[in-house]
Amino acid sequence: MRRILLPLIFGLLGTAVLASLGVWQLQRLAWKESVLSEIEAAIGADPVPLPDIPDPERDRYLPVWATGHMTGPTLRVLVSQKEKGAGYRLITPFESGDRRVLIDRGFLPVDRPVPETPTREVTVIGNLLWPDEVDGYTPEPDRDQGLWFARDLPALAAELGTEPLLIVLRDETFDDAGVSPLPVSSAGIPNDHLGYAVQWFGMALIWLVMTGILIYRNLRPRDDPREDPRKGTSAGAKKGETT
Template sequence: MRRILFLLIFGIAGLAILLSLGAWQVQRLHWKEGLLADIDTRIAGDPVRLPDLIDPETHRYLPVVVAGEMLRGEIHVLVSVKQVGPGYRIIAPFKSGERTLLIDRGFVSTTAKSTLRQIGEMEIIGNLHWPDEIDGYTPAPDMDENIWFARDVPALASELGTEPVLLIARSQTDPDITPLPVLTAGIPNDHLQYAVTWFGLALVWAAMTGYFLWRSRALSESETQ
């Protein structure tokens, strides 16, 4: 009986822990869905003029409209677009009044890397963003071929001589460039998967606990005969 009681307590405790972890992930899922909904609303808002003082946390995803001149010079950031294949994001300097910022103009195929693109006066609508794309495995830029592997805003700004401010265009800046606007689809939300995993483990734990209890009881009965 002592062995059966131990297994019962151990099984219930483990089951409670696994169920609580699953419930916590469900709560996190609802929180993340609300956060993504807020971000979607902000991304799609009416564009405003570029703030005088820009803060990466306060102004992340802020919709902005700027008028000015697209300058010469660009950086190519290697990306892959689903159902299209590899290509490059075109990052270029843009002068608006006394300020110069980075514009993510969008996507071109690998064969269009060296194509001449439209520059000069234009108006752009987009969203401010500071992508977090750098980790310990990100290769250093290939400066000879002008190929970068992440949008490192401070490094891009230093290379092109701009403010460390990136506007990701959602309006077209060139007929041959496909805009890649900011979307929440790129923000991970794996909480449902985690919840299913924890609840699945809880089910397995409950089944195994039941099996061991049945086996222990069968052994106890055989020992008493």
């Protein structure tokens, strides 16, 4: 009985633990999908005037509009786009009244020259964003060439003399000579909970199958070590007959 009971207990406990982790990941999946839906709704809401004192938490992804003109040098941030290849995000200062902020104008293929900065008054529509793209592997910017490798908002603002505030354009409200807006979206937010759930459920199934195999092997009758496998008679009987 011990050969069956112990493997059964450990098998059921292990399967239950692994399956519960799979259920937890499904719950996390539902939560993450709800969060992503809220983010998409916030991103696509009607734009409001640029807030006087924006808050990085409260106003993250806030759709805004502002009227003014671009001024100063443009910095390039190296990026890559599917089906488009390597290119740059163009970051340019934008003056609106007494405010001076940053505008992410969008994507420019790497083989195209940076176009002239529009000088006329324009109305821009976009979303506020505080990017989190800098880590220990991010190279230092090449300031002489105006080339950056991440949207390091405080450093970009210091370099261009603006508020540490970035508006990422979402609509083409003016002609920008081949620059395509790269609007804010939830596409870059990871949501791997379904894959994790499948892994946990798969491990639970494997654990259960292995438990069944072990119990099956324990239930099989064991060969008598005295049996002669060649003739099906016991070694003791064979010895007696010879004597």
